[in-house]
Amino acid sequence: MVKICCIGAGYVGGPTMAVIALKCPNVQVTVVDIAEPRINAWNSGTLPIYEPGLDDVVKQCRGKNLFFSTEVEKHVAEADIIFVSVNTPTKTQGLGAGKAADLTYWESAARMIADVSKSDKIVVEKSTVPVKTAEAIERILTHNKKGINFTILSNPEFLAEGTAIQDLFNPDRVLIGGRETPEGQKAINALRDVYANWVPKERILCTNLWSAELSKLAANAFLAQRISSVNAMSALCESTGADVTQVSHSIGTDSRIGPKFLNASVGFGGSCFQKDILNLVYICECNGLPEVANYWKQVVKVNDYQKSRFVNRVVSSMFNTVSSKKIAILGFAFKKDTGDTRETPAIDVCKGLLGDKARLSIFDPQVTEDQILKDLSMKKFDKDHPSHLQPASPTSIKQVSIVGDAYEAIKDSHGICILTEWDEFKKLDYQKVFDSMQKPAFVFDGRNIVDADKLRKIGFIVYCIGKPLDPWLKDMPAVA
Ligand code: NAI
Secondary structure, X not given: OEEEXXXXXXXXXXXXXXXXXXXXXXXXXXXXXXXXXXXXHHOOOOOOOOOOOHHHHHHHHXXXXXXXXXXXXXXXXXXXXXXEOOOOOEOOOOOOOOOOEOOHHHHHHXXXXXXXXXXXXXXXXXXXXXXXXXXHHHHHHHOOOOOOOXXXXXXXXXXXXXXXXXXXXXXXXXXXXXXXXXXXXHHHHHHHHHHOOOOOHHXXXXXXXXXXXXXXXXXXXXXXXXXXXXXXXXXXXXXXXXOHHHHHHHHHOOOOOOOXXXXXXXXXXXXXXXXXXXXXXXXXXXXXXXXXXXXXXXXXXXXXXXXXHHHHHHHXXXXXXXXXXXXXXXXXXXXXXXXXXXXXXXXXXXXXXXXXXXXXXXXXXXXXXXXXXXXXXXXXOHHHOOHXXXXXXXXXXXXXXXXXXXXXXXXXXXXXXXXXXXXXXXXXXHHHHHHOOOOOOEEEEOOOOOOHHHHHHHOOEEEEOOOOOOHHHHHOOOOO
C-alpha cells in the first residue's frame, strides 16, 4: 500500500487529502499538523473548516485509509510520498517584508523531513511557493543525507474555497512539475498514477519544476487581475451611467474573454490572491524586471482602491459622517460558502468605518465572534500565520458587536453594508428590514446581490457597485 503523508491540515491539506483517500482506497493517507486543536477537530464531528461536501468525504474514509495526527515525524518517516501544504504567508519583517513569501514553515518542514527520513521519498510542494523554491528545498533535503534519495515535485493546488470538493472531484487540470531526469520522471509518474484514479489522463499536465511553480502564481495573478479590471470599470460606470453588469455581460460573451470572474464587487480577498501577487511582484523585482513588477502591483492597488472607494461612498452618502451611526455589516467571510476570513475585504471596510467612528453590528453565518474580533484587532499579514503564533483575540472592541442573525444586526441601523454574497442575504424580508431601520435607510451592496429596484420601491436608498447611481447618491460629494 502506498503511504502518503501530508504536512499541514489546513484549507488545502485537509480537503485534498480527504479526496485522494476517497478516490484511492489502496493508498493510506495521513494528514499531520503541529496544531493540536486543528487535528482534534479533524478527528471530531465538527471539522475545523467549513466546506460544502467535505463532511461527507471525511466520514467515508476517516479511520479506514484517512488519518489525522500530530505525530508528524512518525508519519513522515513512514511515508513514500510527502505533500507539504503548510502556509506560505507574506513576510512581515526583514528583507522583502510586505511582499516576499515567508518560507519559515516550509523550511522547517523540509529540515524535519531530512532529519527523520530513513528511506527514499518523493516530496511534493503543495503549498504555493516562489518559483525556484524547489531548488532551495532540494539543498535542504540532500544536505547531510547520504544514501537517501529525495525527489521533489511541484503540484500546486488550484481548488477554490467554497467549491473545494467539487474542484477536487472534477479539476480543470492537475499540474505536476518535476526535474527532467529519470528520477524526476519516475516521481512524476508515481504521482500521476495517484491522480489517474479519478482524473482523466489528458487533464494531468506535466511540466518542468519551474513552470509548475510559476504557473500557480501566474494563475492567481490572472484571476485577480480580472477582478481588478472589472472593479476598475465599475468606478467608471458609476461616473458615466453605464451599468457594470451589462458591460461584463457584453464583454464576457466574447469567447476570447469568457463570462467567468467578471463580477464587480467590494474587492477580492482570501489568503492567496494578494499574497501571491505580492510575491510575484517581489520575484520580478529581484529578477531586475521593475516594469513587470509594477504592472502586477497595480492589481493589488486597484483592489485596495475599491475597498476605500466603498467606505468613502458609505460615509459620503450618509451626510459625510457615520460617527455614532449604527451600520449593519452583513457577511464577513471573503466569499460565500466558506468561514475563511483571511484578507477578506470586510476587514478593511470595517476598519475604515470604525476610523470614521461608526458603530458596527456584524453578522456572518459561518464566522465566529472570536475570529471577527481577532481580524479587526490584528495587523495586516499577521492573519496568515498559524493560529498558535497569532496574538490572542480581544474579548471586545469598542463600537463593534457581533450578533447571531441578520435582522438583529440590522435593527435600528442607519445603513446596511453587504460584504459577502451569502444566499440568505438575497432572501431577507426587505420590507421588515426597512421597517426596523432608522430613516433614511441605506443599503450599500458590495456584492450586487439585491434587487435594487425592488428595494428602492420599498423606500431604501441603494448603492450597487458599478451601477447607475441613485439620485440621492449623485447629489452627494464626489467619492475620491
Ligand atoms: P492553512 O493555514 O489553512 O494550513 C496550513 C497548516 O500548516 C496549518 O494548520 C499549520 O499549523 C500547519 N503547519 C505549518 N507549519 C507546519 C509544520 N512545520 N509542521 C506541521 N504543520 C505545519 O493554509 P492553507 O490555506 O491550507 O494553505 C496552504 C498552502 O496552500 C499555502 O501555500 C497557500 O498559498 C496554498 N493554497 C491555498 C489555497 C486556499 O484556497 N486556501 C488554494 C491553493 C493553494
